[in-house]
Amino acid sequence: xxxxxxxxGAGVPSPRxxxxxxALRLDGPRGGIWLFDCGEGxxxxxxxxPLKLSRLEKVFITHLHGDHIFGLPGLLATxxxxxxxxxxxxxxxxxxxxxxxxxxxxxxxxxxPMEVMEIKEGMVCQDASYRVEAARLDHGVPCFxxxxxxxxxxxxxxxxDLARLGVPxxxxxxxxxxxxxxxxxxxxxxxGRDLVDPPRPGRAVAVLGxxxxxxxxxxxxxxxxxxxxxxxxxxAHADLAHRYGHSTARQAALIARAAGAMNLVLTHISPRxxxxxxxxxxxxxAAVFCxxxxxxxxxxxxxxxxGVPAA
Amino acid sequence: xxxxxxxxGAGVPSPRxxxxxxALRLDGPRGGIWLFDCGEGxxxxxxxxPLKLSRLEKVFITHLHGDHIFGLPGLLATxxxxxxxxxxxxxxxxxxxxxxxxxxxxxxxxxxPMEVMEIKEGMVCQDASYRVEAARLDHGVPCFxxxxxxxxxxxxxxxxDLARLGVPxxxxxxxxxxxxxxxxxxxxxxxGRDLVDPPRPGRAVAVLGxxxxxxxxxxxxxxxxxxxxxxxxxxAHADLAHRYGHSTARQAALIARAAGAMNLVLTHISPRxxxxxxxxxxxxxAAVFCxxxxxxxxxxxxxxxxGVPAA
Ligand SMILES: [Zn+2]
Ligand SMILES: [Zn+2]
Numbered sequence: 361x362x363x364x365x366x367x368x369g370a371g372v373p374s375p376r377x378x379x380x381x382x383a384l385r386l387d388g389p390r391g392g393i394w395l396f397d398c399g400e401g402x403x404x405x406x407x408x409x410p411l412k413l414s415r416l417e418k419v420f421i422t423h424l425h426g427d428h429i430f431g432l433p434g435l436l437a438t439x440x441x442x443x444x445x446x447x448x449x450x451x452x453x454x455x456x457x458x459x460x461x462x463x464x465x466x467x468x469x470x471x472x473p474m475e476v477m478e479i480k481e482g483m484v485c486q487d488a489s490y491r492v493e494a495a496r497l498d499h500g501v502p503c504f505x506x507x508x509x510x511x512x513x514x515x516x517x518x519x520x521d522l523a524r525l526g527v528p529x530x531x532x533x534x535x536x537x538x539x540x541x542x543x544x545x546x547x548x549x550x551x552g553r554d555l556v557d558p559p560r561p562g563r564a565v566a567v568l569g570x571x572x573x574x575x576x577x578x579x580x581x582x583x584x585x586x587x588x589x590x591x592x593x594x595x596a597h598a599d600l601a602h603r604y605g606h607s608t609a610r611q612a613a614l615i616a617r618a619a620g621a622m623n624l625v626l627t628h629i630s631p632r633x634x635x636x637x638x639x640x641x642x643x644x645x646a647a648v649f650c651x652x653x654x655x656x657x658x659x660x661x662x663x664x665x666x667g668v669p670a671a
Numbered sequence: 672x673x674x675x676x677x678x679x680g681a682g683v684p685s686p687r688x689x690x691x692x693x694a695l696r697l698d699g700p701r702g703g704i705w706l707f708d709c710g711e712g713x714x715x716x717x718x719x720x721p722l723k724l725s726r727l728e729k730v731f732i733t734h735l736h737g738d739h740i741f742g743l744p745g746l747l748a749t750x751x752x753x754x755x756x757x758x759x760x761x762x763x764x765x766x767x768x769x770x771x772x773x774x775x776x777x778x779x780x781x782x783x784p785m786e787v788m789e790i791k792e793g794m795v796c797q798d799a800s801y802r803v804e805a806a807r808l809d810h811g812v813p814c815f816x817x818x819x820x821x822x823x824x825x826x827x828x829x830x831x832d833l834a835r836l837g838v839p840x841x842x843x844x845x846x847x848x849x850x851x852x853x854x855x856x857x858x859x860x861x862x863g864r865d866l867v868d869p870p871r872p873g874r875a876v877a878v879l880g881x882x883x884x885x886x887x888x889x890x891x892x893x894x895x896x897x898x899x900x901x902x903x904x905x906x907a908h909a910d911l912a913h914r915y916g917h918s919t920a921r922q923a924a925l926i927a928r929a930a931g932a933m934n935l936v937l938t939h940i941s942p943r944x945x946x947x948x949x950x951x952x953x954x955x956x957a958a959v960f961c962x963x964x965x966x967x968x969x970x971x972x973x974x975x976x977x978g979v980p981a982a
Contacts, residue, residue: 372749373715379745400745401712404684426777430745434690434711437737438683458776465769466737467812501778 361387361510361563361663363588365627365655366395366405370570370592370606371427373401374631377657379427382588382627383411384508384565388489392417396506396567402431403438409658414443418485420492421451422569423503424458433462440471449476450484450492452502479504486511490562495580497571499605505569507580510562518555525550563663566621570628572602573611581619586663588655589615590628594637595644609641613648623663627655672698672821672874672974674899676938676966677706677716681881681903681917682738684712685942688968690738693899693938694722695819695876699800703728707817707878713742714749720969725754729796731803732762733880734814735769744773751782760787761795761803763813790815797822801873806891808882810916816880818891821873829866836861874974877932881939883913884922892930897974899966900926901939905948906955920952924959934974938966 362385369377379399383406386392393415395402406413416439421429432449436459439447449455456476463470477484481504484492489511494504517537519529527544535542536552543549566581567588581587592606601608607615609626616624626645633641638654645652655661673696680688690710694717697703704726706713717724727750732740743760747770750758760766767787774781788795792815795803800822805815828848830840838855846853847863854860877892878899892898903917912919918926920937927935937956944952949965956963964972 372752373718375718378715400742401715404689404712404715407684407686424777426745426748426773426779429777430741430748430773431711434737434741437741441683454776458773461772461776462737462741462769465765465772466735466740468737 361385361565363565363567363586363625363661363663364409364411365657365659365661366402366409366411367397367399368627368629368655368657368659369427370590370628370630372631373399376635377629377631378402378405379431380422380628381405381431382567382655384567385411386490391415394508395419397422397428397569398431398435399427400430400434403435405657406435412442413439414445416447417445419447419449419451420484420504420506420567421449421455422497422505422567423452423499423501424454425501425570428569429455429458432459433466433468436463436470436474437466437468440469444472446473446475448485449474450479450494451476452504453478454502493580495576497569497576498574499570499572503569503571505566505571505577505580507564507566507584509564512562513560515557515559517552518557521555563665565663566619570606572605573607573615577615578619581615581621584619584621586623586625586661587616587619587621588625588627588661591626591641591645591654592628592630594633594641609645610648613645613652616652617649621649623661624649624652625655625661626652629654672696672876674876674878674897674936674972674974675720675722676936676968676970676972677713677720677722678708678710679938679940679966679968679970680738681901681939681941683942684710687946688940688942689713689716690742691733691939692716692742693878693966695878696722697801702726705819706730708733708739708880709742709746710738711741711745714746716968717746723753724750725756727758728756730758730760730762731795731815731817731878732760732766733808733816733878734763734810734812735765736812736881739880740766740769743770744777744779747774747781747785748777748779751780755783757784757786759796760785761790761805762787763815764789765813804891806887808880808887809885810881810883814880814882816877816882816888816891818875818877818895820875823873824871826868826870828863829868832866874976876974877930881917883916884918884926888926889930892926892932895930895932897934897936897972898927898930898932899936899938899972902937902952902956902965903939903941905944905952920956921959924956924963927963928960932960934972935960935963936966936972937963940965 367378589612591609678689902920
């Protein structure tokens with residue numbers, strides 16, 4: 361499970377950073393991709409990345425500002441030439457009309473079934489592997505942050521203990537793993553609950569939209585393995601950040617610290633800062649919280665298993 | 672006056688060619704730019720070019736397929752951070768709703784006055800320097816080709832003749848240039864009409880949208896100094912070209928020849944052709960018409976004064 365940044369700039373594209381988009385790459389054989397926001401040129405960034413639109417399963421939109429959605433119609437159209445697998449979009453009210461109008465005006469026909477869900481706060485979707493919750497942030501227009509959590513995974517069956525007890529592998533292992541109590545042919549009884557490690561909590565990633573510092577951000581980021589937070593401005597422009605509904609790098613770090621997040625990645629950097637200014641943003645955040653890094657277009661941030669340090 | 676190609680591919684972006692857009696750079700001190708089509712990522716291509724959105728005066732849309740319009744909302748929004756000069760959009764019915772809906776959904780406010788004109792065949796606009804005419808092409812959906820013509824410019828005053836006649840420079844030159852008849856202090860009379868070259872015809876550029884070969888194309892390209900024609904397919908795929916409402920490179924060349932155009936530039940090349948296939952498309956066109964070239968993203972094609980060969 362990792363996060364691949366496709367666009368890490370704010371408002372307008374710059375030669376250094378495209379407008380907002382990131383891909384969450386899921387573990388497991390399905391190798392699915394979930395996209396968060398889709399600024400103009402996201403499909404171009406995908407084209408220059410190892411990602412495949414055919415693997416894209418879901419798109420989550422934080423809010424409807426142009427730098428977060430103007431790449432959506434083109435990406436949806438291009439995906440149509442690559443797969444007929446279904447796609448689901450989630451986002452604030454108005455998303456459905458935006459997509460429908462753009463596709464209708466352009467006469468775009470999609471080769472795959474697409475569902476657009478206009479969401480409220482709370483549980484957005486879940487399956488056997490993941491659940492996604494949303495909360496409303498503080499950005500003027502309706503804007504959501506998302507928390508993606510792996511479902512709790514069953515504890516590991518201690519096969520080394522079973523070997524020591526002289527129980528050969530077979531269907532009985534499965535029953536023990538499910539916590540059943542069984543009787544062996546030799547008359548001994550075993551309780552699966554004694555032979556299975558405690559359930560492993562799933563990892564959690566919080567991907568927030570544009571926002572001023574707010575308690576909803578803190579709730580979404582609580583104990584998260586990774587927090588992706590906007591850092592549109594440096595501390596010297598805290599007044600602008602507040603006026604336009606954004607955060608400074610330092611404010612993002614304060615949220616990460618208050619929430620007890622494990623890792624912080626800053627994105628949505630204003631094009632007013634060039635490569636020479638960026639170390640300042642990072643330093644302002646690092647004075648408050650670590651580990652913290654500044655996302656770049658095409659940078660990848662791993663979400664390590666809990667207790668396993670990031671590579 | 673030249674044409675700067677921003678996107679020369681068809682349908683979907685490729686690493687080699689972005690989707691459709693080209694800029695006509697006008698002569699004169701105003702250095703204005705007119706954009707023809709605006710596929711996704713056009714503003715990114717502008718950012719990587721010497722063009723300035725603040726110089727953009729007009730946008731002409733050939734048709735509403737996504738690869739020709741999905742860059743429009745983002746480009747309009749970004750232009751707003753660079754100028755408050757007015758902008759006019761021209762295109763087929765539906766353009767107004769597309770732009771209005773995308774800007775409304777995203778809450779985009781433009782700092783400049785914008786007018787959207789849904790056009791019919793015939794004269795689209797004109798001022799003292801240029802006129803633009805449109806005709807309906809053959810692409811399934813409503814699709815226009817445009818012919819941009821410089822207004823006829825007054826003939827040159829032959830100052831060398833006046834010097835020989837001993838007439839010193841002064842206000843009298845302006846009156847003669849306007850074709851007036853004047854009396855000199857020494858009693859001689861001069862007729863401006865004898866001292867001014869014939870009016871110079873303006874240059875004409877035809878920029879066509881996606882189309883099968885059709886007579887409207889030929890009319891728009893009649894005697895044009897430059898014809899920009901789509902060449903989505905190679906000859907081997909003429910059946911696909913016909914089925915999807917497109918032309919082959921050879922068909923584009925046949926139009927240029929029949930119309931008596933002076934120069935042909937091919938664009939809107941299908942991403943199915945890679946860099947190694949492209950010489951074939953060019954050869955197929957060059958067998959029929961020359962001079963012909965294949966546009967590349969960021970290539971520039973001069974429109975020389977008549978009688979002056981292109982550099
Ligand atoms: Zn934003
Ligand atoms: Zn096209």
